Amino acid sequence: MIRVPPLARFLAMGLVVGLSAAILPGTAAAQTPSAPAEARTPLLMPGTTSLWQRVLTRPGAKAATEPGGASAGPEIPALSMLFVYGRAKSGDADWIEVGTTPGGRTLGWIPAAEAIDWKQTMIVLFTNPVNRDRALFFKESDPLLTLMESPDAAARAATLRQAAETRALPPDSPVTAIEPPSWIDPAKTFYLLPILNWTDGYFASGFSGLALEVAATSLQDKPDQPDQPDPAKPDPEEAAKLLEGYRAGVVFVVDTTISMEPYVARTRATIEALTAKLAASEEGDRVSFGLVGFRDVMPDGTPDGYIAKVFATLADGHDRASLLGRLDAASASTADNLDFREDALAGVKSALDDIDWTGVAGRFVVLVTDASPRRASDPNSSTHLDPDQLRLLAQSKGAALMVIHLKTPAGKVDHAAAEDAYTPMTAYPNIGSLYFPVEGGDVPSFGTVIDRISETILQQMDTVPQAGVADAPPAAAPSPAKPVAENAFARAGLVGRAMQLAYLGRMEGNQPPRLFSAWVSDRDIANPARKTLDVRVLISRNQLSDLQATLKAIIDAGESTRVAPNDFFRQLRSAAATMTRRPEGVGGENARRLADLGLIGEYLEGLPYRSRIMELSEDDWLSWSFGQQRQFLDDLEAKVTLYRQIYDNTDLWIALDGDRSGGDAVSPIPLDALP
Structure with a gap:
């Protein structure tokens, strides 16, 4: 069990965003809640026998002693989860009686408009806007469903989007708001889009999706703030200036078992060439490289020198002489390990955990191996994670995973297992897999791939990204000189653009749409294969x-x-x-x-x-x-x-x-x- 004792508990505290008001002196919960003579329980959700009604408070909510009464005391912390004990009307306004626990103790009454119904803990967040259109929010569900079903949905949505972006929506428009132009980092600007209601939607292309009624709110919202216009696209010159602070880091995770010597040497050569190029360029201090090696266990179960080892950090990458000296220490093993599989996930996890990524917005981990990974159930796995869990871990740390898989003749029986593991592990939302197979494990072909990936990452430093659709080009015909389809490299470029958009969003301080309830499609209306919203559980x-x-x-x-x-x-x-x-x-x-x-x-x-x-x-x-x-x-x-x-x-x-x-x-x- 991984419990850390909370700083305080207010009886049997339910879910509260941030610390409970009871913990913070001078806040609303510090006042003495009512203690009814007879035990009370929260109201049940209609049609259920065990699900209590709950709400999330909007910023500025204060409790009153009775419906319609004057609010007294300090504000209840924004986005606190409260149980509903009663509902009443005062004049034309609805009021709810709330408490912090299901144990019968209440705080008082607040206007229903200062709370959001909290039917379940599912919320949605915006996906990165790269490779899709900005989401439109509708006043009602019917116009949205009609648009989703329309054969010309893309063109109609584009017209509505242009009007929203230029702030030219007529009063009778079905659209009420538009998604911000750059990604919003919830760790910096915490916001919620709780799901209030939903209905099935169907696209003319055959895709199915959901039309969701969501309530937008954030810690930054204030009830006395005037409504703000929908955000416009950022100025390109301003964006270019902001991007001067964008830093990228590429950590190569290289299999250093006995079969990998020529590839270890070729990886070192690539890093040497790239650092030389950077040293002579204006971007020299904006990109850094690191190197992690991984091995496996010997037949007797002991590590072959190490399981995962950091040879060069991103900080080392800023000093070319130091970096090259450290790269020389990364050599392939001279002994055979237990079997063909390797503990590749240990190497990737080391790159995520043991490398200091502070100040680096563009985070890339490139795995180079000729073998499938040890999975969680393998007794010799040191991570006890599967590829899917490692993908989620990487995404939580803002990193993209790429795999160069050397399909050598010696590993023929292992190729399918490796592809099954690495294809989903490298999947990046709305872009696709960053799995690069090298047929035959040919060293020159490997060199082409690793050079192209590295160059693709470097090229992004010179461009200002724009949100929106940017399809990968058609796949090129395979050839000895180009063993990987061109669209795989294009996907790598899109990932770089996504990271730049995320960085711009953090720097520009984008805010979510303010204090409203509206309907939105969970998929891109123009291309429903792409997700507009990411489903989370709070x-x-x-x-x-x-x-x-x-x-x-x-x-x-x-x-x-x-x-x-x-x-x-x-x-x-x-x-x-x-x-x-x-x-x-x-x-x-x-x-x-x-x-x-x-x-x-x-x-x-x-x-x-x-x-x-x-x-x-x-x-x-x-x-x-x-x-x-x-x-x-x-x-x-x-x-x-x-x-x-x-x-x-x-x-x-x-x-x-x-x-x-x-x-x-x-x-x-x-x-x-x-x-």
Whole structure:
């Protein structure tokens, strides 16, 4: 279990964004909440028997002693999760009675307009705007659904977008807002797009998607601020000036086992050539290189010198003489290891964890290997992570993974396993996989690939990126000189552009659309293969700790056959459902009780998105072979390992008082990372 005790608890504290007001002297919760003579429970959501009504507070909310009464005391912390105990009208305004816990103690009454219904913990965030159009927000769902279904949706959306970008929307326009032009970093400008409602949508091209009603709010919103116009595209000259501070880092992670000597030498030669070129250019101080080597275990199970080792950091890369000296120390092994597979994920994880990326916005990790990786279930894996979890870990750290796979004749039987692992591991949102196979493992062909990748990263330093669609060119015909399709290199360039857009968004301080509820498509209307929104689950550090402990206990019980297969599946599904509807109840025996009471159905009903375990039925699970079930459990155990990595990364957690290590700090965790 990875629990860190919270700084304070206000009884059985549920999910609170940042620290509870009860912890902070002088805040609203510091006033004495009402303690009714008879125990009270929150109102239930309509049609349910166990789901309490909850809300998130907007900035500026203050509690009153009665509906319509004068607000007294300080503000309730913005985006606090509160339970709803009563609803009433005062004049034409709706009011709600709220409390911080489900235990019956209330804070008072607040206007319903100062809160957002919190039906489940799922939220959405904007994806990076590279390679897609800016999202449009609609006043009602019907015009959006009609547009999605239209055969000329792209042209119609472009007209609406141009009007929004030029702030020329007529009063009768169905569009009410447009997405900011650059990516918003939630770690810097924390915002939420809670899902209020949803409906299925269908595109003329055959894709399906969802039309979501979302409520936009952030910690920066103030109720007394006037509405601001929709953001326009940034000035190119201003963007170019901002990009002068953009720094990129490329860390090569090289397999240094016995079969790799010519490739290790060629990688060193590439870095030497690139650093020489940079030394003579104006961008010399804006790009740096590092090198990590990895090996594996020997037949007796001991490491072959090391499993992963940093030979050169990005700081070393700023001193060319020091860098070249360190590169010379990276030589291939002279001994055979256990088998053909290697602990490649250990090398990648070392690049993510052991390299100091501070001040580097463009983060690239390039893996060079001729073998498939050891997966989480392999007893010789040092990370106990699978490729999918490593991809999520890299994305949480703002890094892109690329793999150059040398398909040598010696590894022929291993090629399919390597491709199956590295293709999804290198998938970058809305762009695609950055997997570069080198047929035959030819050294000159490898040199071409590694040089092209490096040059592609360097070229981005000279251009100012623009949000929007930029399709990769058609694939070039394979040839000995060009063993990889050109569109793979184009994807690498798009990733660089995405990182520049993210950097510009942070520097420009873009804000989300302010204080409104509207409808938006979760996919790009012009090209629904691309996602406009990224689905997350908002949970606290303590809740992630409870989830890890709960899943570990369920897995251990299942593996020791202490529970029947159907009960085992129900408990897993219950834990996943609880995390999306009542995360404060995920720990202890709650998952088992939920399954025993047969309440899973109402927890799953109404969810716009479901994780893998929630998509399965009990019949599906019981029909699986032992091998299928074992693979699923291996994936689940790898996720439990990932939770430790997320928990320890304080950069991912947000708290109002700035203490990101506190147990009540929260983070929007990708739905793919949850069971």
